[in-house]
Amino acid sequence: MAKWQILLSEFDIIYVTQKAIKGQALADDLAENHWHEKLPFALLGYCTTVRTSTGATPYLLVYGTKVVIPAEVEIPSLRIIEEAEPSETEWVQSRYVQLALIDGKRMNTVYHGQLYQNRMTRSFNKKVRPRIFIPGQPVLKRIIPHQDEAKEKFSPNWKGPYMVHRMLTGGALILEEMYGEIWPKPINSDAVKRYYF
Numbered sequence: 001m002a003k004w005q006i007l008l009s010e011f012d013i014i015y016v017t018q019k020a021i022k023g024q025a026l027a028d029d030l031a032e033n034h035w036h037e038k039l040p041f042a043l044l045g046y047c048t049t050v051r052t053s054t055g056a057t058p059y060l061l062v063y064g065t066k067v068v069i070p071a072e073v074e075i076p077s078l079r080i081i082e083e084a085e086p087s088e089t090e091w092v093q094s095r096y097v098q099l100a101l102i103d104g105k106r107m108n109t110v111y112h113g114q115l116y117q118n119r120m121t122r123s124f125n126k127k128v129r130p131r132i133f134i135p136g137q138p139v140l141k142r143i144i145p146h147q148d149e150a151k152e153k154f155s156p157n158w159k160g161p162y163m164v165h166r167m168l169t170g171g172a173l174i175l176e177e178m179y180g181e182i183w184p185k186p187i188n189s190d191a192v193k194r195y196y197f
Contacts, residue, residue, distance in 0.1 A: 055112035056105070064102035131189060133173060137164045138195040141175065141187065161195040
């Protein structure tokens with residue numbers, strides 16, 4: 001035992017690690033702060049936040065109307081006053097119009113999602129450099145971690161050199177050994193890189 005542990009035991013002081021104290025403090029905080037009471041506000045924040053991919057809030061997509069914030073219910077706004085007490089026929093007509101408009105809003109959301117995906121694809125493709133291989137070009141083949149060659153920590157990541165025998169459609173290559181033996185199976189061009197002598 002260390003000297004400080006002996007001194008602690010003489011005065012009946014119990015040593016507790018910092019990790020145990022942090023874990024207990026977190027558990028106490030979760031138990032005391034009543035997180036279950038704050039959950040509706042977190043869900044309201046999630047439902048009322050506009051998503052970039054859809055351009056709309058989840059609440060708008062489900063119900064077809066904007067969210068009424070709890071403050072608007074307590075302090076009447078113009079929208080709340082207008083929707084406060086419509087007659088039954090007015091309510092049915094307005095609900096029918098809302099349901100008819102929901103499809104349009106959802107189609108706008110789908111269109112916005114497609115535009116967003118196209119924008120993401122364009123930005124990704126700007127950074128991609130196409131790699132073109134020609135027959136007879138020397139290349140190295142990546143050793144995939146689950147292959148037999150990759151058993152040890154300091155084993156090489158690339159194997160070769162090989163020669164490109166033929167290019168197939170879709171980016172596949174048929175390789176050949178340096179001494180002329182052709183591989184029977186094609187390999188994806190993502191798993192090879194150029195080799196410079």
